[in-house]
Amino acid sequence: MNDLTSLMRPESVAVIGASNTPGKIGYAVVRNMMSSGYKGEIYPINPKETEIAGLKAYPTAIDVGKPIDVAVICVPAKATLSVAEDCGKAGVKFLIVITAGFKEVGKEGRELEEQLVEIARKYGMRIVGPNVLGIIDTHTPFNATFAKEMALEGNIAFISQSGALCIAILDWSLKNGLGFSQFVSMGNKADLNEADFIEAASHDEDTKVICLYLEDVVEGDRFIKVAREAIQRVPVVALKSGVSSAGAQAASSHTGALAGSDTAYSAAFRHAGILRATTMTQLFELANAFTTQPIPKGKRTAVVTNAGGLGIVATDAIELGGLEMARFSEDTIALLREKMPPMANIYNPVDVIGDAHYDRYEIALNAVLLDPNVDAVTVLLSPTAVLEVDKVAEVIVEANRKHPEKPIVAAFTGGFAVEQAVEYLKKHGVPIFAFPEEAVSTLIGMTEFAALSEATHNGEEWVFDDVNSERVREIFDSVREDGRDLLLSPEAAEVAECYKIPAAPSRLATSEDEAERHAVEMGFPVVMKISSPDIMHKTDIGGVKVGIESPEEVREAFRSI
Incomplete structure (x- = not known):
């Protein structure tokens, strides 16, 4: 288990990019930390200031000269690497990187994010984000965000991939009197992800239910394992977005997420014992009920x-x-x-x-x-x-x-x-x-969750020993090396075969002779279709030939395609 105690309940926090200028993110974070009732030490970091909000300011994290549990980074993206180095040298445990401009903006941002992760790993630091609102724990109390208000104290842990959604939900919750134990913005999930925060929230004595807003899941096996353990203590309810093709594309540009198959997520959630909400309204109606009522x-x-x-x-x-x-x-x-x-x-x-x-x-x-x-x-x-x-x-x-x-x-x-x-x-x-x-x-x-929880508690883990997962990794690595995120038909068929999933046999032919040989081995009739990562709708361009009954027809179809 990853111990996030020093992140959610830190004894000291540095705000890097702290400011005396209203309207700046660094200004809002410092004020929020102070107004939240936080009892620990706050260290504003800004080389141009000697005092911020009545607190002594320091040029760098190294100059603080005292232990720092959390550093909140509010500087421009290109400056994050140098301040992360300073934080590592100062012994900081956790970085909350509010700054945007990383993998969500393209290749250059992705490379910058990878460099940030390398620095963190070098010094043993963990990262929240980048591209986040921040984190709130109402029972510490601790508000390391640039939101306008502090969340109400309550028993709902809300873990979201969208920082802007966090801001909207926070404002809505104040009007509707809904309280939270933890309020977490994950952003790009360069390091810490939903599995880490589910695990932490499930062990939090002030949390009665965990709510998730997800655009993707980055560690599938671990996510399922952690969730199955978590629901033995508290219900977990998830809203998964990006279920439509347009929504998936929007998720990619939002946080660099690959939304994935909705059917796969539904199956994974059921296996993990996670109750799936279909709307934001339903997500928080269920959350409220789980915090106030017994499970049927x-x-x-x-x-x-x-x-x-x-x-x-x-x-x-x-x-x-x-x-x-x-x-x-x-x-x-x-x-x-x-x-x-x-x-x-x-x-x-x-x-x-x-x-x-x-x-x-x-x-x-x-x-x-x-x-x-x-x-x-x-x-x-x-x-x-x-x-x-x-x-x-x-x-x-x-x-x-x-x-x-x-x-x-x-x-x-x-x-x-x-x-x-x-x-x-x-x-x-x-x-x-x-x-x-x-x-x-x-x-x-609530009743569906009770059934999920019982099935998860009594059921055995899904473990299959007769699969060729190593070959699947090789296929996926090859696809990535080609700069693709889609499998060609023969690759998809081989992946299915590796997992003993029945599928029509498929072979890749790069010549007429090879096509004829594969067809004879497989047996007639066969279907032939073009294999190209650039052509999604093959039938529309005449790239699919069906009902092929002989070697001569195979050769003719190959030439036509």
Whole structure:
């Protein structure tokens, strides 16, 4: 395990490129460090200044003459190599390289990034970034970013490949009252990557759930191994972008990421036990639920509502989403029959009907929570003129306190009439939504994670001994040496063969004689197609010939292609 304690909870931080000029990144980082309540030592580094923000400034990290755990680098890209050398000589443990202009901008930037990594390795330093917002740990507290505000204290570790997205989410979270334990911008991931930060967050006592925004994964095997271990302690939820061809191209220009096959990522996430979110909204709705509610023990869901229509919408969402409508025990049905008016529906969904006061919600909610056939509850509300909406919110919070073993989600469908109650539920940790489908979707996600976690815990690791991984590495190395990032058809077929994956046999022919020989060996009929890294749509140019039945046809097709 990589110990990132000195990174997330450092005793001393140097800000290289610190500034007294408002609007400069180095100005923002120093102010954020000071205003965050950080208790350690802060060393501004700027050869042109003697004092910054009331702190003594130093020409270089070497001149500090004291131990430095973290150096935050805010200088132009071309200056990073010399300051990294200084940091290495000063014994710095971690570099947070906020500076952009590395592999995300092309070949020259990639070479600069590789040189930076070489310097770090020479001195045993680890790198966050480059091209990052920075890092926040709210419980240290520690804010080494150039964001406008400090994150609220909470229990969500957010690990993102996009720094700009971090800024937007941070601002959004302040408005919505969502708190974080750790807030990490990974950028180009020249050194430390998602596996390192997942591992660190999973061992953090203040973290209850890990949220990921990923454009690619750089160490697949290690990523899966670390995630499988992490979910035994905390849920891991991921949003993987770059799933469309245009999105993948955007990811490459953003952080130099190679987005990869979405199908492969889906399979890897399932195997790792990672719950995959499809939207940013879903990512943080699930995160909030995991920090405030227990994980469901099963799929059986009860619904309590005062509006039949809302109950039907929720029932559809439950059934279509793979959950089950709970079948109440005889004791629960008898209790509801005794306490509810004749017009009420005492079966699932429980409809306390439109003239209900808060006490009917209290009776129904506690009854279904006590039922052994219920794993989770969804509470729905329409704000009628007779209903004490705020008291219903209080009833839900109290029921959640009395029954901490079962998750409760709620949907209060309304506007001004439910506003105060919604804030009360948020404040007391009950996931609250505007519509039933959103509430049910969160329960579906939590239940899916429970199944993933169980399968990962009980399942065996996927290990295959009869694969020729060495030959696959040789093929990939050859492709890279050619300056390509796509395999030719024969190469792809050979990779599949190395992994015992059934695929149509494929051979590369560079002459008519070679083509005829391969065709005879493989057996007719055969298909012939052009093999070129520059031609993606072969059929469009007549580069594919099918139904070839003889050596003569092979030669003719070769000449044509």
